[in-house]
Structure formats: structure tokens, C-alpha cells
Amino acid sequence: MQAFVDIDRVTLTYSGASGDVLALKDISMKVRQGEFAAVVGPSGCGKSTLMRLVTGLHPPTAGTVAIAGEPVKGPVKMAGMAFQNANLLPWRKVIDNVLLPLEIVQPHRSQFRRRKAEFRAQAEQLLATVGLQGFSERYPWELSGGMQQRVSLCRSLIHQPALLMLDEPFAALDAFTREELWCVLRDLWEKLRFTVILVTHDLREAAFLADSIHVMSARPGRIVQVKPVDFPRTRDLQVTYERGFADIVHEMRERIAEVRQA
Amino acid sequence: MNSRLAERLAPWLFTIALFAIWEGSFYVFKVNTSVLQPPSAAFAAMARYWKVFLYHSYVTLWVTMVGFALAVGFGIVLGLVVGWSRTIYRGLYPVMVGFNTIPKVAIVPLLILWFGIGEVPAIITAFLISFFPIVVNVATGLATTEPELEDVLRALGAGKLDIMRKVGIPRALPYLFGSMKVAITLAFVGTVVSETLGANAGLGYMIALEGASFRMANVYAALLLLAFEGVLMYAVFAWVEQRFTRWAFRSQMSAAG
Numbered sequence: 001m002q003a004f005v006d007i008d009r010v011t012l013t014y015s016g017a018s019g020d021v022l023a024l025k026d027i028s029m030k031v032r033q034g035e036f037a038a039v040v041g042p043s044g045c046g047k048s049t050l051m052r053l054v055t056g057l058h059p060p061t062a063g064t065v066a067i068a069g070e071p072v073k074g075p076v077k078m079a080g081m082a083f084q085n086a087n088l089l090p091w092r093k094v095i096d097n098v099l100l101p102l103e104i105v106q107p108h109r110s111q112f113r114r115r116k117a118e119f120r121a122q123a124e125q126l127l128a129t130v131g132l133q134g135f136s137e138r139y140p141w142e143l144s145g146g147m148q149q150r151v152s153l154c155r156s157l158i159h160q161p162a163l164l165m166l167d168e169p170f171a172a173l174d175a176f177t178r179e180e181l182w183c184v185l186r187d188l189w190e191k192l193r194f195t196v197i198l199v200t201h202d203l204r205e206a207a208f209l210a211d212s213i214h215v216m217s218a219r220p221g222r223i224v225q226v227k228p229v230d231f232p233r234t235r236d237l238q239v240t241y242e243r244g245f246a247d248i249v250h251e252m253r254e255r256i257a258e259v260r261q262a
Numbered sequence: 263m264n265s266r267l268a269e270r271l272a273p274w275l276f277t278i279a280l281f282a283i284w285e286g287s288f289y290v291f292k293v294n295t296s297v298l299q300p301p302s303a304a305f306a307a308m309a310r311y312w313k314v315f316l317y318h319s320y321v322t323l324w325v326t327m328v329g330f331a332l333a334v335g336f337g338i339v340l341g342l343v344v345g346w347s348r349t350i351y352r353g354l355y356p357v358m359v360g361f362n363t364i365p366k367v368a369i370v371p372l373l374i375l376w377f378g379i380g381e382v383p384a385i386i387t388a389f390l391i392s393f394f395p396i397v398v399n400v401a402t403g404l405a406t407t408e409p410e411l412e413d414v415l416r417a418l419g420a421g422k423l424d425i426m427r428k429v430g431i432p433r434a435l436p437y438l439f440g441s442m443k444v445a446i447t448l449a450f451v452g453t454v455v456s457e458t459l460g461a462n463a464g465l466g467y468m469i470a471l472e473g474a475s476f477r478m479a480n481v482y483a484a485l486l487l488l489a490f491e492g493v494l495m496y497a498v499f500a501w502v503e504q505r506f507t508r509w510a511f512r513s514q515m516s517a518a519g
Contacts, residue, residue, distance in 0.1 A: 055417040077419030087411045090509040091432050100428065104418045139509060156414075165417070 002069060003030035004195050005037075005054060005163065010063035012049060023049045025220035026063070031212075033068075033162075036189055036196045038206035040252060041216030042260045047199040050221070051167050054197060055079045067163065076163070078105060080156030080194075084168045086148035088140035094151050095136035098123040101159045108159060119158075126154045129191075130184050146177035150184060157188060166198045170205065179237055182208055190234060203252045208240055213252060217259040225255055296478065304482035311480070314468075319487045322453055322465040325381050326491075329388025330449040334442065337393040341400025341438075345430065346422075351401065362394045367455050374460040384456035384464065391452035392445035399441035403434025436510035439503035446495045454488060 012024040023046040031037045039047055052058040053065060056072040065072040080101070088097045102108040102119050112119065127136055130150040140148055149169060156164060166185075170178040186209060189196060200206050206213045207229055215225040229248060231239050239245055281301045287293065288300045295303070308315050344351050366387055373383035407429050415425050457466025465484045472480040504511065 052413065055413070057413055057416055075416045075419060077417075079417045081414045081417050083410045083414075085408075085410060087408060087414065089411075089429065089432070091435075091507070100415075101418050103428065104415060104420045104424055106419065141509070159418070 004033040004035070004068055005029070005031040005197065006064075006066040007050075007054065008064045008066070010053065010060040010065060012046075012053060012058065013061045014049075022220040024053070024060075025222055027222050029214055029223055031195060031197060034193045034195055036198070036209055036211045037214060038198045038200060038210035038212070039214045039216060040200060040203060040206050040256065041221065042218050042256055043201065045216045045218050046221035047216060048167055050216075051081070051165050051197070051199060054163075055081065055165055078159070078161050079163045079165055080159070080161040081165045082149075082152045082156040082167070082169045084171045086140070086145070086152040088148055088151055088155075090140055092140075093136065094127070094132070094138050094140065094143070095120060095123055097140065097151055098127065098136075098154045098158050100155060105159045123154070123158055126158060127151075129188065130154055144177075146173050146181065149173060149181060153181075153185065153188070157192065157194070160192065161194060164194050164196045166196065166200075168200055169198075171200070171202070178202075178205070183237065185209060186235065203249045203256075204240055204245075206252070207245055207248045208235060208237075213248075215252060215255050215259070224259055227252065296476070299478050299482045301482070301486070303479040304486055307479040307483040308487070311483075315483060315487060318463055318465050318468045318484070319491065321381070321463040322450070322457065322488065323491055325384045325457075325464060326388050326446075326449045326453045326495075329385040329452060330392055330446055332385070332389040333393035333445055333449065334396060336389070337396025337441075337445070338400055338438065340393070341397045341434070342404070342426075342431075344397060345401040345404025345434070346426070351405070358394065358397065366391045366452055367459075370456050370459045373456070379460040380462060381464075384453045384461060384466075387456040388449040388452035391455075392449040395441040395444045395448070396438065399437040400434050403437035404430040407433060436503070436507040439499065439507055442499045443496055443503065446499055447492050450488060450492050450495075 007027060007029040010024055010027050011022070014021040014023055027050075029037075029039075039050060041047055049058065053060060054067070054072070054076075056065070056074050056076045059073075067076060088094075089100070092100070099119060103112055108115075108119070124133070124136055127133060127150075130153060132147060132150055132154075135143065135147070140151065143151065149172075153169070156166075170181050173181065182205060189209075196210075198206070198209060210229055213227040213229060214223050215227065216222065217224045227248065231245070285300050285302055288298075340354075344354055369390065370383060370387055373386050377383050377386070404426070407425070411429060412425055415428065420428070453464065454466035454469070457464035458470045461467040465488045468484045469481050472478075472484065
């Protein structure tokens with residue numbers, strides 16, 4: 001079966017001020033269409049570099065990246081992205097922040113004026129799905145950090161991307177808000193079935209959300225293990241207290257402890 | 263007294279206090295009026311020759327506003343160009359800093375030589391002295407776009423022009439309005455310098471002429487009117503800034519940051 005995201009023996013070197021930095025070394029990773037993949041690893045292992053690599057924002061030094069069989073040779077022009085910082089535009093209302101990708105991505109871009117009412121309705125609906133109905137006319141600064149992150153998620157999904165890239169999107173939130181947003185993301189994914197690559201250092205988050213966990217080594221980053229997670233869907237937060245769940249988290253933790261030593 | 267009322271009254275109270283101290287010091291120290299004039303003398307002169315003062319104030323105001331408008335237009339365009347590309351930024355910066363270091367008073371005689379005595383050299387001087395902060399601030403606003411936000415947009419297929427239109431320019435607006443407040447006061451300085459050296463009208467011309475005739479009360483009156491025009495225009499642009507970039511005052515991202 002063909003992989004949707006296919007990273008094939010990629011090496012990536014940054015030229016920094018103090019010489020070249022080898023960020024990724026001979027890394028291979030496959031993600032199926034509609035799969036929820038999590039990437040975990042020690043800090044500084046090049047997880048964020050992986051994000052820029054897959055979306056075509058940074059070219060590999062060696063090896064190839066392909067999405068849906070097409071080699072990536074520049075920005076992919078369709079991927080949704082969300083980061084730890086919500087990065088909303090403070091001069092735009094919530095709804096206009098969510099609509100931003102539709103002003104950029106084709107074919108929505110050329111239809112934007114004509115179908116604005118329809119797009120707004122879609123955005124309102126998406127906001128309602130993440131529990132933000134009635135907030136569309138507010139400004140980002142009027143929202144809490146968790147709410148801003150929900151808006152950021154909506155913005156990354158409004159154009160119904162085939163690929164969603166998440167770089168520690170919940171890392172700056174408190175534990176309760178974070179678990180709440182896990183469920184928001186879970187529900188969105190089960191409804192829309194986009195392909196996700198979630199970079200995180202939270203092992204519970206990875207195990208709760210993902211179909212497969214890819215463990216990266218310390219820099220230069222390589223994938224040292226791929227762990228399938230096969231708890232039945234829809235997963236309830238309750239699953240995080242089960243024996244099997246704790247086993248996976250333990251196993252991952254030990255694996256990362258090993259690669260940090262090495 | 264409640265503190266919000268105090269805050270609103272503070273500018274008036276401080277100004278009145280300043281005049282009171284100025285006036286009072288004449289009686290206390292018995293200052294010779296050829297050295298310093300009391301504000302009451304300046305206000306009396308204003309009242310007596312109000313038509314003359316009104317005319318010269320008007321000339322200075324419109325000359326300054328024309329020079330300032332040119333500075334804003336040119337400053338925005340150059341700021342966009344400089345903020346657009348790192349190469350242009352690096353190439354132009356030393357030239358602009360060098361140019362800005364030249365005292366404009368040294369250029370005025372050249373301008374008078376080229377354009378003759380009158381309003382034109384004053385407009386150009388006001389323009390030259392006030393465009394620099396606008397360029398720097400617009401360019402800074404553009405250049406400090408968050409890299410992650412740029413990634414989000416580029417992964418959607420946004421080109422440089424898209425990023426500029428959707429993020430760069432709105433983001434640069436608070437910087438622009440902030441710099442306009444600085445630039446308007448500089449523009450007055452430019453106008454007056456030029457009017458002092460070669461003009462037939464304007465507050466600067468009046469200061470030079472009346473000063474040469476030792477009519478010091480008139481000089482102080484002209485200076486006070488100039489200060490008043492500066493404060494007035496500053497207030498106008500502070501209001502515009504509040505009005506159009508309210509978000510910058512409410513969010514963590516501010517023009518100062």
C-alpha cells in the first residue's frame with residue numbers, strides 16, 4: 001500500500017553561524033492516508049525541522065519527501081499547520097482569523113468574494129464544533145489561551161486540508177485544558193479523517209490520540225522505533241488510566257531515556 | 263479625587279502650573295525683561311496683534327502639513343521597499359542613517375538657492391527631517407513578522423505579496439502611526455528652521471524678524487503658538503492611532519515591542 005506521506009532516507013543539514021548542523025540523518029517515515037501519526041523525542045531532536053521538511057518549507061539535503069505520490073519540491077500549498085503559539089492576527093476577529101486560509105488556498109481564493117457567506121457559515125460551524133459558538137465576533141485578545149488554540153485549530157482545518165501538521169499545539173496549556181483539547185482534536189479527526197502528523201513531547205498525548213507513535217533519537221534525528229497504538233476508537237479519556245495505556249507510555253519513556261543517553 | 267479624573271486633568275494642570283511658575287519667577291527673582299519675558303507679556307502680544315499671529319501660524323501649519331504629508335507618503339513607500347527585501351534593507355540603511363545624521367539646517371541654504379525664498383524650501387525641509395522615523399518604523403513592522411505565522415501561510419501556498427498584504431502591512435500600522443506622532447513634531451522643526459533662514463511668512467520668519475528688532479514679547483508669543491500647533495497635531499495623530507489600531511493597545515503585541 002502506498003504511503004500518503006513518504007519520507008525516504010532524508011538527511012538535512014542547516015548551515016548555522018558556528019558551522020553546519022546536522023539536524024536529521026537518514027530518516028525514513030511513512031504515514032498512511034487518514035492516519036494519525038505522532039512523533040515524540042527528546043528536545044532538540046529536530047522534530048520541528050521535520051514539520052518544515054514535510055510541508056516543503058525547507059528542502060532536504062539528501063533523500064526525498066513525497067506526499068500522495070508527488071515529490072515535494074517547495075511549499076505544499078495545502079497543509080494546515082498549528083503551533084504551540086496560536087499566532088492569531090490580533091487585528092482580525094475570530095471568524096476572520098479562521099477564514100484566513102480560504103483567502104490564500106486555491107480554489108477557495110478565487111471564489112472568496114462570491115462565496116463569502118457560505119464560507120462564513122462553514123467557519124461558524126467549525127467554531128461550534130470546538131465549542132466556540134458565539135465567539136466569532138470577538139477579538140483574539142479577548143479569549144483565553146485554550147480558546148485561542150481552538151481558533152488556531154479551526155484556522156488550520158477550515159480549508160479541509162488532506163494533511164494537518166501540529167507542532168506541540170497544546171504544550172503551553174494547563175493540564176485540564178490540554179485534555180479537553182485532545183478530545184476536540186479527536187472528534188474533529190474522527191469526523192473529517194485528515195492525515196495528521198503531531199509533534200509532541202507529551203507521551204500520554206501521543207498515546208491517546210495517535211494510531212502510531214514514531215520515536216526520534218537525539219540530534220541528529222532518526223526514527224528509532226514505530227509503535228502502533230491500537231486502542232479501539234472512539235477513545236475516552238478513561239483509556240489513559242488503563243493498564244495497556246500505561247504500558248505504552250512506559251515503553252516510550254524508556255526508549256527515549258535510552259536515546260538521550262546514547 | 264478619583265484617579266481617572268485626575269489623569270484627564272493632569273495635562274491641563276501641569277501646563278497651567280508651568281506658566282504660573284514662569285510668571286511667578288519674574289516677581290520673585292525680578293528678572294530683566296530683555297533676558298526673559300513673562301508669559302503674560304506673550305499672551306498680551308498675541309491678543310494685540312492677533313491677526314498677524316493668526317496669519318503666520320496658518321502659514322507655518324499648512325507648510326508643515328504639506329511637508330509632513332509628503333514624508334508620510336514617501337516614508338510608507340520606502341518603508342515597504344526596505345521591509346520587502348533584506349538586500350535592499352542592508353543596502354539602503356547606511357545611506358539613510360548617514361543622510362539622517364546631516365543637520366538639515368545645513369541644507370536649507372542650498373534649498374533656498376535652488377528654490378528661492380518662500381514656502382518651497384520650508385516644505386522640503388519639513389519633509390526631509392520627518393520621513394526617516396516613518397521609513398524605519400514601517401520597515402521594522404514588516405521585518406518582525408513571526409516566522410511561525412509565515413510558515414503557516416507559506417504552507418498554504420501564500421506568496422511574499424500575500425504575506426505582506428495579510429500580515430506585514432496590518433502589523434506595521436501601529437508602528438506607522440507611532441512614528442507619525444514623532445514625525446509631525448520634527449516636521450515643525452524643519453519648517454521653522456527654514457522659515458528662520460529664508461521666508462516671507464510663517465512663525466519662523468516672525469521669530470527671526472521680531473528677534474532682530476528686540477521685540478521679545480512677540481518672539482515668545484510666536485514660540486508659544488508653535489508649541490501649541492505641535493501639541494495639537496500630535497494629539498490629532500495620537501487619536502488617529504488609537505482609532506485605527508485599537509488592537510495594538512489591547513493585545514500583547516504592541517508597537518513598542
